[in-house]
Amino acid sequence: MPSVPASSIHTSTLPAMNECWQEALHLAQREAHARGSYLVLNTLPEGCFYYLEKGRLTILHGAADGSVQNMLYMEPGSLINVADALGRQVTDFRDAGCQFYCFTDVVLWRFEGALLQDEEFVRTHPHLVVNLMTSLGVKLLAMHSSLSYSNTDALTKICRFCLNMSQASGGATELVPHISQSELANLFGMHRATLLRSIQALKQRGVISELTRECLRIENMEELRRLAMQ
Amino acid sequence: MPSVPASSIHTSTLPAMNECWQEALHLAQREAHARGSYLVLNTLPEGCFYYLEKGRLTILHGAADGSVQNMLYMEPGSLINVADALGRQVTDFRDAGCQFYCFTDVVLWRFEGALLQDEEFVRTHPHLVVNLMTSLGVKLLAMHSSLSYSNTDALTKICRFCLNMSQASGGATELVPHISQSELANLFGMHRATLLRSIQALKQRGVISELTRECLRIENMEELRRLAMQ
Structure with missing residues (x-):
């Protein structure tokens, strides 16, 4: 996995961390979205996660007053919506305001969330699993950093x-x-x-x-x- | 894994999610900390993660002005400091203000972070890995939720x-x-x-x-x- 400079974490702009997942795209469905689209992914009946092949997007939380809180800026070569796909195995919590915004035309590959609960997949693809865990760790560090100075002027x-x-x-x-x-x-x-x-x-x-x-x-x-x- | 009520996410008080890791404690070192201790874990030379066997603690960010931003309240049966152990494989970023505070006497079991990069461990313990990934997903949802309303009065x-x-x-x-x-x-x-x-x-x-x-x-x-x- 390429190294992630500390500045990426301070800007919540994560570089490509999951490019090895390209080898698993035969398990996924391709979908394209136009620039300017808002994607609400956590209301799909089954949880899915996605490989961002092309384009740039942000995960954000829109408030009712129209203001926007951006969380992470994602570059091609990243897995997205993984927390939703994993979390919904154990919780009914859904963040109603959470969505993705496409800064450019975007190509995504959709994986079923069940893949990450499948012990056979884990056993046979340990390098993909290690890669995914590590990128989740980096995302947590970035969210942590944002939260640590959220309540100041x-x-x-x-x-x-x-x-x-x-x-x-x-x-x-x-x-x-x-x-x-x-x-x-x-x-x-x-x-x-x-x-x-x-x-x-x-x-x-x-x-x-x-x-x-x-x-x-x-x-x-x-x-x-x-x-x-x- | 037991189910996580949505209220746990809104209060950032996570229930025991990682109790199956008890079976791997032979790979870990036991340590005890007294009530009221502050633990700075992300400055250890090698990254480690911990199983919280006994006690209650919080992960927090202390600012220079003495104010405190709590992130997550952790219950026994939880893995802690996983993001640090994973993230430091790929980034030099360290959150200088990040620490854990022990509300009670605490017993921790320390695992080497390298375990989570070890493909042989992943292949032979897929249920532990699925469990860890799922709990990381829930933590990301909780941080997300906190961040989504951080910038309001x-x-x-x-x-x-x-x-x-x-x-x-x-x-x-x-x-x-x-x-x-x-x-x-x-x-x-x-x-x-x-x-x-x-x-x-x-x-x-x-x-x-x-x-x-x-x-x-x-x-x-x-x-x-x-x-x-x-």
């Missing part, structure tokens, strides 16, 4: 994010975040205007001079750390 | 919690939450005083008349739903 969140990204790059003061402002706002569950206002405030205080997809530049690390720890 | 959080708990009991207006006010406050990442103030406000408006470990009583479901959806 907007400015603190952004400072912690910048500090974490710097530490993930060995203390760099200039780096490429690879996440857009609107993706970041949705990941933090805040409006884009709130994000922009906070970035502006940090610029005026000389803490950072840029935070875009292409560039995070930190000007005053000590002050950043102080604000992040509030 | 205190009153909305409490209303959503009450509504979810009611729906998990078939629409009941009186039920036993099995989670104390201080546990609930830490799960929501808010101060206990904030929780109490919000509960008081809901009582004054006639929405609920009680929210303790023993009893949630809803008086005005329509208004509760309206507030939860804000």
